[in-house]
Amino acid sequence: MLLGEFEYLLLTAVARLGDEAYGVAIKEEIEAATRRRCSTGALYTTLDRLEEKGLVRTWMGDPTPERGGRPKRMVRVTAKGARAAADFYSAVARVSRGVSWVPRRGTS
Amino acid sequence: MNRLGWRLADLASRLLDEGERDVVCGDLAEARATGAHALREVLGLVGRRQLLLWTGWRPWLALSTLVVPLGLLLGATAARWAYTEAIYAWLYVDNWTWAYIQSAGSRLELERHVASFAFRIAALASASWASGFVLAVVSRRAIWATGGLFCLALLGAFTAMTPPVAEQHAEVFAVTFYRVVLPPLTATMLILMPSIWGMRLACRL
Numbered sequence: 001m002l003l004g005e006f007e008y009l010l011l012t013a014v015a016r017l018g019d020e021a022y023g024v025a026i027k028e029e030i031e032a033a034t035r036r037r038c039s040t041g042a043l044y045t046t047l048d049r050l051e052e053k054g055l056v057r058t059w060m061g062d063p064t065p066e067r068g069g070r071p072k073r074m075v076r077v078t079a080k081g082a083r084a085a086a087d088f089y090s091a092v093a094r095v096s097r098g099v100s101w102v103p104r105r106g107t108s
Numbered sequence: 109m110n111r112l113g114w115r116l117a118d119l120a121s122r123l124l125d126e127g128e129r130d131v132v133c134g135d136l137a138e139a140r141a142t143g144a145h146a147l148r149e150v151l152g153l154v155g156r157r158q159l160l161l162w163t164g165w166r167p168w169l170a171l172s173t174l175v176v177p178l179g180l181l182l183g184a185t186a187a188r189w190a191y192t193e194a195i196y197a198w199l200y201v202d203n204w205t206w207a208y209i210q211s212a213g214s215r216l217e218l219e220r221h222v223a224s225f226a227f228r229i230a231a232l233a234s235a236s237w238a239s240g241f242v243l244a245v246v247s248r249r250a251i252w253a254t255g256g257l258f259c260l261a262l263l264g265a266f267t268a269m270t271p272p273v274a275e276q277h278a279e280v281f282a283v284t285f286y287r288v289v290l291p292p293l294t295a296t297m298l299i300l301m302p303s304i305w306g307m308r309l310a311c312r313l
Contacts, residue, residue, distance in 0.1 A: 023135040040132055041152035045160065060127070063134070070134030 003088040007055075009034065010046055011085045014056060014075045022061060022072040047075065055081030113143020117150045123252055124154060161250040170247035170254045178239045179261025182299050184269035186232055186262075190294040191271050193228075194286035196221060202283065229298065236262075236299040240306030248311060255307050259300060266295045 003011070013029035014021040023043065030038040050056045061072035077085070117136070121129045132153060136146045161167055200208065200218065208214045240258070247254045270291060273281045281287045 023131060024138050027135075027139075039152050040135065040149040041154075041156040044128065044132070044153060045156045060131075064138075066138050067134035068137045070130045070137065072134065073131045 002091060003055075003084050006042065006046055007050060008085060008088045010043070010050065011055065011077055011081055015077050015082070015085070021075045024072075026075065044073075047073075050081065053080075053084075054078060055084055110143040113145075113147045115143075117143065117146040120147065120150045120154055124150075124157065128153075158250065158253055161247075161253070167247045167250040167254055170243055170250070171257065174239060174243045174246065175254055175258045175261055179258045180265040182232070182236055182239060182303075183262040183265025183267075183295075186294055186299045187266045187269040187291070188271065189228060189232060189298075190291050193225065193294075194290050195277055195280050196225070197290075198280040198283065198286060232298045233302040237302040237306040240303035241310045242306075243303075244307040244310030251307055251311060255304070258303065262299050262303065263295060266291070266299070 009030050010026065013026045013033070017025050017029060023040070027038045027040070027043055030043075047056065047058065051058055055078060056075050057078055058073050058075050061074040063069045063071045118133070121133055124132065132150065136149060141149065200221070208218050240255070243254055243258055244251050273287075
């Protein structure tokens with residue numbers, strides 16, 4: 001089963017962040033890449049779904065003072081998650097072959 | 109405003125699991141979110157979590173077998189009870205005469221009524237408590253939604269099923285207490301509070 005668009009964005013953000021992947025960092029990474037707001041609700045419900053599918057692993061990190069002593073939920077992509085992301089990327093690359101999305105003059 | 113937003117966000121976050129609540133509030137604190145932003149984010153997550161619960165069968169089972177039938181039945185019963193008891197209370201309290209005790213027949217009638225009154229109070233409150241308890245057992249995680257709907261069904265049925273005042277009882281309901289105070293008091297004390305108590309107890313087990 002192919003990933004959803006947001007699931008792919010999340011997996012990619014987590015992979016890019018490596019050991020620093022947790023809620024706020026992932027949200028900022030996605031918002032910077034897509035230039036769209038990423039809600040906490042979308043982030044955590046998707047994260048749960050990915051974890052249920054075995055595509056990511058999460059655990060509680062250490063509390064920090066700037067978080068008011070509350071812990072972070074750390075995230076890591078599993079091998080299965082990496083394969084799913086690679087499949088999604090390959091599918092997008094295949095389906096995009098020969099198609100140019102650069103707007104041509106005269107098209108709206 | 110900022111502080112109020114944070115306070116409301118903190119209250120709303122209690123609908124989340126404890127672990128998730130800590131993580132989300134920590135994220136918002138780290139991101140230096142404003143009160144309004146924190147509230148919006150928490151409500152968004154709570155809304156999604158509540159909606160996801162309805163993808164399972166338990167809340168639907170609770171809704172179809174408990175919330176609608178029992179909520180309506182209890183609300184309607186309590187409405188009927190409040191109406192009848194208002195008449196007896198008017199008779200025995202507002203029009204008290206020692207003849208009720210002096211006459212053997214009247215005394216027996218009064219004793220029967222007091223016993224019946226106590227039994228009905230206990231039965232209504234117990235049924236409401238048990239309904240709330242079972243509802244929380246069946247749909248514990250969705251209890252905020254199913255419990256809220258149950259209370260709405262109770263109050264809706266209570267309001268809709270309160271009988272219109274019959275002409276021969278007009279004098280009873282001319283008394284403000286029986287017309288204005290007793291119905292909401294009955295709904296609150298005999299059905300709403302016991303139901304909520306039952307739900308709270310089941311959620312703690």
